[in-house]
Amino acid sequence: MNITPKTQQAYSLLHSGTLALARAERQGIRVDLEYTAKKKIHLTKNIERLERNFMETKFYKHWCHTVKNHRPNIHSDSQLGSFLYGVKKLEPTKQTASGKGSTDEEALTSLNIPELNTLLRIKKLKKLRDTYLSAFEREQVNGYLHPFFNLNIARTYRSSSDKPNFQNIPKRDKESMKITRDALFPRPGHQLLAFDFSGLEVCIAATYHNDPTMIKYITDPTSDMHGDMAAQIFMIDDFDRNREDHGTLRQAAKNGFVFPEFYGDYFKNCSDSLACTWGELPHGSWKAGQGIELGDETLSDHMRANGIKSFDAFTEHIKAIEKDFWENRFPVYAKWKERWWKTYQKYGYISMHTGFTCSGVMGKNDVTNYPVQGAAFHCLLWSFIQADRIMIRDKWDTKIIGQIHDEIVLDAHPDEIEMVCKTIKKITCVDLPKEWKWINVPLNIDAEICDVDSSWSNKKKLKI
């Protein structure tokens, strides 16, 4: 696989992008070293306590007696795997890529062994301490982190980030988010401020395939693609995304079906993720009172009442929905996928809207994913460059400090917030589509802001 900037614009985007990103790298983000030191001690105490508890269990003693060729190590997944699936002869619910029994969170949880929950808790706390807080301490210079943003790594010509990676700091899990983001601050007297494109990859995909149903979903603010899919998947007539339980199902539909399908996944994986991970329902037959809460019933009650009484029946249901999804809901999108695969097979390359050419050995999914992922990031990068230029020209006290694929992060002066919002909004929603005529759908951004002098964990929605 090989992508080259084919046009002058493509080259200059990377050239200017590198310079703008370098300014953000030099600016950096403040890190609270007193906090990281204290929190690491706190985490270590908890980890050690859990380890002591675990090592007193019969489960662990059995492990120690049966481990071969190694010193017993509770942090070794390969020892754990041999013990569970080799010694105790448990049936793995999941395999790794190389065919061994999996020891990831889902696999361990499904075994219903209380000791394993302790182990999972230890793993989580160690990850927070060793991957995030320790890295912040290691990489800081005079109390500031300077994460790198690379444009020469990702095969799609997206960016990557390292030392430390600024693009994978926990967000979804509340506890992990708080522990890690409480270490990160703006300069004294400033506020962290971020803007992200809403549904950018979906919008950019639409600029390639022009599926009318998708364009309607993007253009009509009263429509809701993920809500519609949730209603279909979970068979709900009166779907209301503002109801808390329906909101959860909408999240499930979005992350367990819609996005995986767009990336090229298929119904078997989707039904597994929807039922087990999102719905908390088991393989096999479904009994009353199982799964996540849904008003005054549970998901299994609700699905059983609608004739879906087992995991296998649910999989068949998802299979039918997948067929409907591509054949009836988004047929133009589906045809585009086929057409692009044919084009690649015939000519050996495909072109991105942003002037890059992808060639070399690619799979079917790559051919449709790369141009979308790449061009979506290029929208952010172009906006980043313009914002950087204006920031310098107008001598902003506010500084750009980083970027997360479809999001730009700033360290802002309180007096400049309104002006910065206006500027970013104009660049992203007006200037960008004017510059790149192939953007034939409206783009929107959302903003989040933290209070003055407070950490990245307390961000709130900001109306712009």
Added chain:
DNA sequence: GGAACTCGCCAC
């Protein structure tokens, strides 16, 4: 003693 590999998990 370090390179390369596997596995797991964080982000979009």
Added chain:
DNA sequence: AAACGTGGCGAGTTCC
């Protein structure tokens, strides 16, 4: 017919 895209990074393990 086949079957999830892009990254970074830590820990354990294996190989040289």
